[in-house]
Amino acid sequence: MTSPLILSRRHLGLLGMPALLGGPAKAQAVAEDPLPSWKPGPSRQAILAFLADVTTPGAPGYVAPPERIAVFDNDGTLWCEIPTVQLMFALARVKALAPRHPAWATTQPFKAALEGDEAALAASGAEGISEFLLATHAGNTPEEFNAIVTEWLAQARHPRFRRPYTTTVYQPMLELLRLTQAHGFRNYIVSGGGVEFIRAWSEQVYGIPPEQVIGSTIRTEFRFPHGGKPELHRVPSLDFIDDGPGKPVAIGKFIGRRPIAAFGNSDGDLEMLQYVTSSPGRRFGLIVHHDDAAREVAYDRQSQFGKLDRALDQAAPNHWTVVSMKNEWNTVFPPLG
Amino acid sequence: MTSPLILSRRHLGLLGMPALLGGPAKAQAVAEDPLPSWKPGPSRQAILAFLADVTTPGAPGYVAPPERIAVFDNDGTLWCEIPTVQLMFALARVKALAPRHPAWATTQPFKAALEGDEAALAASGAEGISEFLLATHAGNTPEEFNAIVTEWLAQARHPRFRRPYTTTVYQPMLELLRLTQAHGFRNYIVSGGGVEFIRAWSEQVYGIPPEQVIGSTIRTEFRFPHGGKPELHRVPSLDFIDDGPGKPVAIGKFIGRRPIAAFGNSDGDLEMLQYVTSSPGRRFGLIVHHDDAAREVAYDRQSQFGKLDRALDQAAPNHWTVVSMKNEWNTVFPPLG
Known part of the structure; x- marks a missing residue:
């Protein structure tokens, strides 16, 4: 059975995206069009303006590389969350x-x-x-x-899109991850999902290594049985739910400094967006708005699929970018190789 | 009042250690003598052999850069722990x-x-x-x-050595941190001390950024008072003690993969050393042995200062390197500028 991770690696290569995998084509790809799946429009413009501001030495918004940390929700922000x-x-x-x-x-x-x-x-x-x-x-x-x-x-295959879940990731967000990384950012996932579930594939699919994945956790115990080997053991007991106000708490605990950019798609990301974008200096908040029923699923507010309600209300007063998937993305998923 | 962090930065520069601060002299300094404070002997030899083995492509012990993770205890391993x-x-x-x-x-x-x-x-x-x-x-x-x-x-000044605590760090360990980093390692602190206490100075003193510091934690809460700003608040409630078996647990949670080298000095580091050095492949464990009463403090076993007992017994059967501070270190602390 072919590993989906190898499939993903191949797909990315076929898509001309070796840069995500650390290939030498990075500079060239970025020099061409760093965000080919993003249509010209306010979101694309806001992203490029932010990256230019924080990386131009001497600019008022300049941020030194060690402080260039971005946090991304996973479900509904980097990959399709319906079904979970x-x-x-x-x-x-x-x-x-x-x-x-x-x-x-x-x-x-x-x-x-x-x-x-x-x-x-x-x-x-x-x-x-x-x-x-x-x-x-x-x-x-x-x-x-x-x-x-x-x-x-x-x-496993997505029931509607009939493709591996590792390919129901959002192509525009893959490009964004690659672009922020090329601008010296360390990208973290901050997800309500289980941390070890995501760590199993995040490096191959997103280029985000295990140590940059924060998520919900169950308890683990150190065990060294007589005659055995020292191992961690995952026990059936909840440790931490990384959602809502838990997200800034986890960011403080794991990263220890405030990120300068946050990307989410639901009310579970509200506090993370607030925490990240309220500190002094040039900051960036973005909400992926699921309004594309034809290519994905349309939902927000009081939907059965997910709730984007308080966070959507807070977007305008906080100058967060709200991306219309329908109007601002050329493609949703990577083409299959 | 001059910041001790600025003092440290200056000291390191005066010591000809700009490489620790990311300066361009790194390659040159390493080419000269990467460990000038380590006397020729078994510990120095073991360190250099390990680094050569894991970084030589094609060698049986070769480890790809993403897996080159080293974990360091802090108190008694990177800096003097008496007094705490x-x-x-x-x-x-x-x-x-x-x-x-x-x-x-x-x-x-x-x-x-x-x-x-x-x-x-x-x-x-x-x-x-x-x-x-x-x-x-x-x-x-x-x-x-x-x-x-x-x-x-x-x-603050160390009561006996009459110098800032940021300069009662071990000069040989500073050199070791620099050398592992130059070999593509990401160094983590895994300490029983409070994570935010260490994060306040680890980057300037050790070149280890906040996100690579793991430690004991108190709980934090996300608060966004009406008319106020979103902040984390440190509340007087214990969250996690990062000591003994807690160290491998924290490594699993924060890093999500097993490091290949571990450095400690007491029984509180035993499980971390066991966990790190027992996985397949070339691995390295090291214990800093405090046997230098003249230049620092001599203690192990049942001492009033700290306990190195079970870990010392385990060193030989596990092929861990035990460093005699007295016999193998030319200097203990960095000279004051």
């Missing part, structure tokens, strides 16, 4: 684990998950869903979990 | 805060701290010391706390 990919993983994982847990066939929330009954799963409430997620994610070392995620991604 | 610098900070801080807390004059553990009665403070037990540390560290934003630490470091 990690939930699809958990639904597949519960089936793989079921033979070892015969009681699951008759016990909620596992029965619902095994039957693919999402309504019944949702009805189990936050506690039920949490139990389901912990049971499908814990009980392994980080290395084992990484291999499990990699193997699943290799064969 | 952060405890000295807390003792000074309790005096500065006392006018706002009149009850402290008659309440333990604060009375003991205010009177500098370390025996009485120790007698207050883990709970009392924790209360004392939280009260002297919390109640501010990370930016405010950083400024408080910086201001204190500018005037």
Whole structure:
């Protein structure tokens, strides 16, 4: 079975994007058109103006390279969040684990998950869903979990777009990640998703190494059994939910300085956007607005898919850039190689 | 008042160490003698052999640059831990805060701290010391706390060596940090000390940026008061103690991959050394052994200063390098400019 990560690497190469993978074509690609998937318009203009301002020595907005840190939400900001990919993983994982847990066939929330009954799963409430997620994610070392995620991604396909989830990432955002990196930025993911789920593929798909991925965490324990080897073990206990006000808290803990640019798409990113864009100096906030029902999914406000409500209200007064996916993006997903 | 960070920067320059600060002399300095403060001997040889093995393409021990991660304990490994610098900070801080807390004059553990009665403070037990540390560290934003630490470091002096604590760092370890960095390593501090205490000066003193400092943490909250600004606030509640088995746990959480080299000096570093050096491939573990009573302090095993007992027993079977500070270091501290 071909690894999706290798597929992604190949795709990016075919797309003329070796720079994302650290190839020598970086300078040349940037010199041509750094954002080919972004149509001329206010968002593209705002991005380029910000990058010019913070990287031009002597400019009033200049920011020294060590302080050039950008934070990106993942679900709905860097890749498609409908359906939630990690939930699809958990639904597949519960089936793989079921033979070892015969009681699951008759016990909620596992029965619902095994039957693919999402309504019944949702009805189990936050506690039920949490139990389901912990049971499908814990009980392994980080290395084992990484291999499990990699193997699943290799064969899973997005139900509507019929392509690997590692290719339902947003092509314009891949270009943006590459461009900020070429301007001396260190890009961090700050996601409500599980940190080790994202770390399994973020370097190959986004060019973001594991140590620049911040996310929700379950507890791990150090174990060194007699005659065994020292390992970390992922236990079924929640450690931290990296969402809403948790995002600036995690940024403070992991990065230890305030980023100068933040990218999100929902109310779960509001506090991160506020925290990043309110400090003195040239700052940048951007919201990916899902308004493209034809090429992706249209949702905001009180939608069943996600909520962009308070953050959308706050965009104008805070001078955050709101990207219309429908009007400002030439393409949504990378073409398949 | 001159900032100690500026002092450090100047000292390093005077010592012919611009490379640590990212100057262009790096390659040249390394080409001369990369470790001038390390005497010829087993430790120096082991370090140089390891670096050659992991950076020589085609060599059996070769490690690609993204995986070249090294973790360093701080207290007793990178700087002198007798007395514990952060405890000295807390003792000074309790005096500065006392006018706002009149009850402290008659309440333990604060009375003991205010009177500098370390025996009485120790007698207050883990709970009392924790209360004392939280009260002297919390109640501010990370930016405010950083400024408080910086201001204190500018005037505090080591009681025996009569120099700023930012200069009671180990000159041989500064050279080692510079050398690993020149070999493509990303160096992380993994300390039992408070993460924001170390982040206030680690970049200037060690060339290690805030995002590469892992330590013990107190909780922070995101607050955005009406009419105010969004800030993190450090609250007097313990979040995580980064010591012993907590060190590999924190490495997994923050870095997300196993480092290939670990440097420590006490039993609190044992699990980190085990975790790092037990994975397949060329790995390196080093213990700084405090055996130099004349130039620093001699201690290990059951000493009053620190305990190096289980880790020392584990060194030989695990092929960890044990550095005799007395016999293998030409100098201990950087000369004052």
